[in-house]
Amino acid sequence: MxxxxxVEGTCIDVLCPKDANFTNDLLxxxxxxxxxxxxxxxxxxxxxxxxxxxxxxxxxxxxxFKNEVMQSxxxxxxxxxxxxxxxxxxxxxxxxxxSIPMTENELNEYKSMNDKAxxxxxxxxxxxxxxxxxxxxxxxxxxxxxxxxxxxxxxxAKDPGDKAFMNNIKVGMHAKTKGVAQYDRFxxxxxxxxxxMEYTNRVVPKDVRKDVAPLKRIELHVHSKMSTxxxxxxxxxxxxxAKKWGHKAIAxxxxxxxxxxxxxxxxxxxxxxxxxxxAEFTFVDQADTQIVKNPIDVSFDDAVxxxxxxxxxxxxxxxxKIIEIAAVKIKNNHIIEE
Numbered sequence: 071m072x073x074x075x076x077v078e079g080t081c082i083d084v085l086c087p088k089d090a091n092f093t094n095d096l097l098x099x100x101x102x103x104x105x106x107x108x109x110x111x112x113x114x115x116x117x118x119x120x121x122x123x124x125x126x127x128x129x130x131x132x133x134x135f136k137n138e139v140m141q142s143x144x145x146x147x148x149x150x151x152x153x154x155x156x157x158x159x160x161x162x163x164x165x166x167x168x169s170i171p172m173t174e175n176e177l178n179e180y181k182s183m184n185d186k187a188x189x190x191x192x193x194x195x196x197x198x199x200x201x202x203x204x205x206x207x208x209x210x211x212x213x214x215x216x217x218x219x220x221x222x223x224x225x226x227a228k229d230p231g232d233k234a235f236m237n238n239i240k241v242g243m244h245a246k247t248k249g250v251a252q253y254d255r256f257x258x259x260x261x262x263x264x265x266x267m268e269y270t271n272r273v274v275p276k277d278v279r280k281d282v283a284p285l286k287r288i289e290l291h292v293h294s295k296m297s298t299x300x301x302x303x304x305x306x307x308x309x310x311x312a313k314k315w316g317h318k319a320i321a322x323x324x325x326x327x328x329x330x331x332x333x334x335x336x337x338x339x340x341x342x343x344x345x346x347x348x349a350e351f352t353f354v355d356q357a358d359t360q361i362v363k364n365p366i367d368v369s370f371d372d373a374v375x376x377x378x379x380x381x382x383x384x385x386x387x388x389x390x391k392i393i394e395i396a397a398v399k400i401k402n403n404h405i406i407e408e
Contacts, residue, residue, distance in 0.1 A: 081112045087121040129341050152246060155235040160246045160266055165189045167219040170260060174253040177260050189262060191247035195269065196220065198239050208238045214245055214262075222257055223247055225264040235267075242273035250288075258304040281315035290346070291322040294333075297325040297350075307331040313343050321346035374401045 072115055073093070076083040086093045098112045104111060119189040133367045142163035152159075170189050171177040181187050193216035201209045203226075210225040223245075239245075246268040254261040283289075293301035293310050312320040322330050322342060328349050366373070384390035399407035 071243040075118070080110065081114070083114050083116040085118045086115050087123045088117050088119055089123045089125055090115070118313060123355050132342070150244075150270050150274060152244075153235075153271055154266075154268045155231060159268060160190050160248045160267045162190070164192050164246070167193060167214070167216050167221050170221060170251055172260055173202065173261070177251060177253055180251075188248070189251055190246065190266075191219075191221070191262065192246045193218065193244065193273070194257070195239060195241055195243050195245050198241050200237060208236070210232050210239070212239070212245075214247065222254065222259060222261040223249070223264050224254075224261055225267055239269055240273055242276075243270045244274050245269040277311075281317070286315065286317050288317055288319045288321070290323070290348075291350075292320060292322050293350075294322060294324055294330045296327055296329040300325050305330040306337040307341060309334065309337040309345075319344035319346055321348050323348040323350045325350045326352065371402060374399065374406075376400070 073090070074085045076085065084093055084097065093115045097115065101111075101113050171180045171187070177187060191214060193214040195212050196215045197211075197213040199211045201211070203209050206228050208227050210227065212223050212225075213220050214223050219246070223231045225236060225247075227236055247262065247264045248266040249262045249264040251260050252263055253259075279321070289308075289312065292305075294305045294308065295301050295303060296305075301324065308322070309320060322334050322345070324330050326349070328347070331347055334345045334347065376397055376399045378395065380392050380396075381394040382390050382392050397408070
């Protein structure tokens with residue numbers, strides 16, 4: 071039903087894409103059924119190379135389906151609630167992460183002024199890792215971030231219920247946790263050892279924007295973090311958002327380099343979006359470019375010139391100093407003075 075046909079006399083040709091070999095088997099079954107209702111005809115397939123292939127149609131359908139699913143995820147009507155275990159919930163005022171002492175000295179000073187270093191915080195889980203310490207104990211390590219700061223949070227679990235509860239955590243969920251601040255020599259920072267933990271029933275979307283345009287745009291000029299001082303996010307971040315919005319393709323055009331190409335290749339291997347490999351280069355008109363001041367038309371072999379270098383305490387002309395100057399005089403590719 072999806073293919074065009076050509077009819078000439080009692081012959082019917084079905085126009086098929088090059089990968090629709092199965093059509094011959096279908097016509098073999100269809101011919102006696104046609105004869106049974108009074109159509110005595112020859113039926114053949116004709117390959118049309120210009121037609122979209124079955125594989126291409128599947129990829130297009132899959133891309134459209136993924137886009138619809140991903141766009142609907144952000145508009146979930148499920149209310150975001152906090153889950154807990156054994157009805158252990160955090161009550162009372164919560165602290166900001168930035169109010170927790172961040173160094174060992176600051177923490178010792180805080181403990182000397184207060185009875186104990188107990189804090190309760192709330193934020194987004196930006197990193198999560200589970201590790202088995204021994205036969206009975208698992209260690210769950212995460213980073214919780216709010217709008218201003220981040221902190222390592224660790225939770226030791228021995229009870230099977232606690233382990234199951236913690237293993238359901240996903241990056242992107244929001245969490246409330248209460249625990250004791252301790253200096254962790256392994257991470258060289260203050261870490262919160264959690265006693266009570268709550269987290270949301272699903273990942274909380276950070277960006278609820280959607281692209282509902284029937285004709286999607288294609289971004290042809292993306293600078294990733296591979297463009298020094300000219301880009302922020304990774305190539306994968308850009309590809310993921312373009313996939314989510316249903317874009318058919320995306321071009322990475324980093325400034326002066328192609329270092330983002332491997333990541334672009336990996337993040338588009340699922341064929342949900344077409345990668346366009348590009349770069350933005352700067353062209354210089356040599357006729358208008360002055361490299362040497364007061365040039366002399368003489369070959370290097372005949373010239374006598376001095377090469378010098380300076381060492382400084384930093385890059386600021388206001389606050390840093392020159393600490394060493396070195397120079398060598400060169401003639402005929404040999405150093406004649408230092």
